[in-house]
Amino acid sequence: MKNSLDKIRKKIDIIDKEIFYLFSERFNLVKNISDIKSKLGLLSFDKDRESFILNKIINDNTNISKNFIEDILNRVFFESYILENNTYDKIIYNTNSKINITIIGGDGNMGILFKDKFIKSGYIVKSINSSNWDINLEFIINSNVIIISVPISKFISIIDKLNNLNLSKNIIIVDISSIKHFTIKSILNIHEGPVLGLHPMFSNNIDNFSNQIMICCNGRLSDSYKWILDQFKLWGLILHTIDSIEHDKYMLYIQYLRYFIFLSYGLFLIRNNININEMINISPSFNYIFLNLFIYFFNQDSKIYIEIINYSKKNDNNIINSFLDNINLIKLYIKNNKIDEIFNEIKKWINLNIDKKYINKSSNIIKNSIILK
Structure with missing residues (x-):
């Protein structure tokens, strides 16, 4: 039995070697393509080409998980773009003089x-x-x-x-x-x-x-x-x-409110003497993603965050107070055993307003986090 296991593993090792040899060959071809695309003035990022390759390989390999194929190819595409960008040197603006x-x-x-x-x-x-x-x-x-x-x-x-x-x-x-x-x-x-x-x-x-x-x-x-x-x-x-006004409005929610949440969460963990390593070890996938974003946030230069917070607080349209009011409202729902009402309200809002592709992507991100962990 042990000999059979060793033989199969040796075959797997050979296949793995062949796979990565082919990856290397593919990336060499990508370098050649980037030179041609650059001279032709073609865009580095080609979503249609990605979709064509993805759909073709999925259709040709029905015995392999679609999610697995998407994960592998998306990583291959990403590495390919890194190689392409290392050789891109085309100026789109045609002029006889330097800019x-x-x-x-x-x-x-x-x-x-x-x-x-x-x-x-x-x-x-x-x-x-x-x-x-x-x-x-x-x-x-x-x-x-x-x-x-x-x-x-x-x-x-x-x-x-x-x-x-x-x-x-x-x-x-x-x-x-x-x-x-x-x-x-x-x-x-x-x-x-x-x-x-x-x-x-x-x-x-x-x-x-x-x-x-x-x-x-x-x-x-x-x-x-x-x-x-x-x-x-x-x-x-x-x-x-x-529009610039719309931009600033959305940044209050994308940046300012998110910074407030991370700062509040971090201070709360410190005050309660929480072991963050243990939190990561026992966290489910979605919380693992959140904790990694949280850690990444505090490993960046604080200057940019402070600048945004100091500017945004002058124009926040009472967002933080409104957010805190909603926390108190949720506390009330929990107290009255009505948390299902607020949950279903948010779920309905998501399903009515969010493009289905983002819902599907969210599921894939959670699945991928299991591999990363």
């Missing part, structure tokens, strides 16, 4: 990320800060694009400096802060040219831009900066356009 880009705050985490990406794509980029502002005035004034990547607390001082330069109307000014209405309005007040508000919904430590979300808020003259958005698409970013 000069000034990144104010280009030495910060997000500034460095975009600086490296633009340079790799062939643009002339300079990082500007308070120490080298004066010696680079000529470059700033002659830039095609000025990207502002500074903390919210420093934003107005930068706007004042730009206002004193009498910039050309042809210069595109881009802001990449996490708030939009205030920053876009401030730029529009001092600049008559094209204005674009961006909010990268990712951190600076990502492997590549593919499938990452970039929120876009129009300020003025959107046709003038269309080439920038085309460049982002070429890098694989998913662009989502939204």
